[in-house]
Amino acid sequence: MKKDNKNFSDQILPLRDEIDAIDSKILSLLARRQAQVEKVLALKKAHNIPVYHPAREEDLISRLRLQSKTAGLDPDFMEDLYRVILRQSRVKQTQKMEHKSVKPDSRVLVIGGAGQMGSLFASLFAKSGYEVNILTEHNWDQARKLCQNIDLALVSVPIERTAQVIEKIAPFLPPTALLADLTSVKTGPVAQMLLSHPGPVLGIHPLFGPTLSCLDKQIVVVCPGRDETACQWLTDQLGLWGAVVVESTPQEHDQIMEIVQALRHFATFCFGDFLCQRQAKLARTLEFSSPIYRLELGMVGRLFAQDSALYAEIIFATQERRDLLKEFILSLILHLKMLETNDKQLFIDQFTHVARWFGPFSDQAMRESTFLIDKLIERF
């Protein structure tokens, strides 16, 4: 046995050395690739061309898939690998693009700029060369002065104070200044902005948390209020930072957010709360968990790692939301009987009905989540 192990080591070491040498070469090539990508970026910047070029990426992936087959490599593996590489160069490019400005030297006032989301936007504007000032409760006495000659007033305060802050700040604004807000509900704030300010109005809802370092592919909903032409530069600036801008009406936005934010977070809260009541053994449970459950439980844990006040604000934002959540609970009560009578057939019928309604989205979801589960297995 000992001799066999010695023999094995003698044979495997040169193979491992060869693999290490190959890895070093790959690393050097990646560094050279990065240098070339930076040259492309410099060119794009000079010519004001957007960073993300989906067609070029897809071409590159298709060609590599073909080449992989010839070289005896798995094309899916090659695609996975290049998605990582392309994302890295996109992030690098976007980070540099952040310094680009659509309306250089314009003056931006962030109201609530000491909060997390306000700070994020203040820093984005500052990096892009805007002149940024911040107004908080503590320097409110300077509000009138800070509003002089500004091009944009961006309101980033908690939902329940948004209307009131808009009312207070509007009289100080130059009539041509753009008034925008970052609140996660839009009907009330946009109506209040239109009422209080005669100039351009834009409602904005960034669909991400304030801890991001890069807006790459993050979604921002904009609800045009008044004078879209005068608001265009702000929408363009969001795009230049890497965000995907989706346009909506305040009403549609709020209806969709009732589900995307309030219902989803509330359902997750209820699930975590029940696990806690039952004192479920989390650590042992994870040992027993397939990647999909690990992921699902991770989504629950993730919620509770975040700010309770923020979620309270989202969930309790409006009467409509609270009514929707009540309806949700009532819809669960209807399932009690099925459980009491052990009526599997009723479950199957309802399941089938919902599955039909989900339609092609289910298959897409299956593909996407299977991809993620593979990533989870890879990493953890």
Add this chain to the structure above:
Amino acid sequence: MKKDNKNFSDQILPLRDEIDAIDSKILSLLARRQAQVEKVLALKKAHNIPVYHPAREEDLISRLRLQSKTAGLDPDFMEDLYRVILRQSRVKQTQKMEHKSVKPDSRVLVIGGAGQMGSLFASLFAKSGYEVNILTEHNWDQARKLCQNIDLALVSVPIERTAQVIEKIAPFLPPTALLADLTSVKTGPVAQMLLSHPGPVLGIHPLFGPTLSCLDKQIVVVCPGRDETACQWLTDQLGLWGAVVVESTPQEHDQIMEIVQALRHFATFCFGDFLCQRQAKLARTLEFSSPIYRLELGMVGRLFAQDSALYAEIIFATQERRDLLKEFILSLILHLKMLETNDKQLFIDQFTHVARWFGPFSDQAMRESTFLIDKLIERF
């Protein structure tokens, strides 16, 4: 403007050609790397050495992270990339290892081997050189003959028929044969196997669906029933196929599965059912979705892409499960008042209580899910 575009093309094309040339070189190196890895595999196989060598992988990652810094590359990016590469070689190696057998030429009878999970295991055993037979309702008249001289009888039938099938098959088994089952509940089946068969008994629950092509890092729970020594080869075989084997008692297993399977799937069903009742606009909702919601909605869609009867079986499996799900619904009813009275503070208090209970798991979940969200952004 046209002249400018022409100028841009002239300058960018040689850069892109250079990038394409680098990519071709990387691809050739990856193909060479794969060839070396296959030599390592052949050696390991000859010396009966396990495929997965965590220490070697971690060494390699650490070294590459160091080299990345020197070469001006982001070490996290390099690690991401090599996790993909290492996983690929592990999968390739594991696929080949599937043909290895712990107890070559042993005889396996899969009862219910025409079902999906039964077929998967029948095929795994066959690939590893076992002599595999399949017993179904249709050839039950040959049961006695097929049981002669077998080393393993593996029961893979729906939960509600497991006990009955065990009772029927046991009298035909050689007393020294190992009797095992693949049911997703364990208390009843293991007790029934111990009662009906005097020889070695092992309860098994594979925590994955039957559509897998590779068991790499998948979890399998085993519940020893009788004569662990005589069962060891089967546990070892699961490990050789790449699975992570977790040992438990039937009671602990069932308690944990009430939560991991029944509660989670039921909660997801309720959520999807409510979306359907409300006729939520899925497509538009996705346009408004940050990656995290896309992922969460994907988890719901994923459920409904699968077999309703399978989920009915899991959810309604036992009285204990149905009671747990009723308790879950009742716990939600308690939240109605908080919504009716708009009591944000109560929500914050409960949230904080649960967050404290989740403890360090929340941060881990945050890290893991953030990693996945990045992957999702990369890909879709």
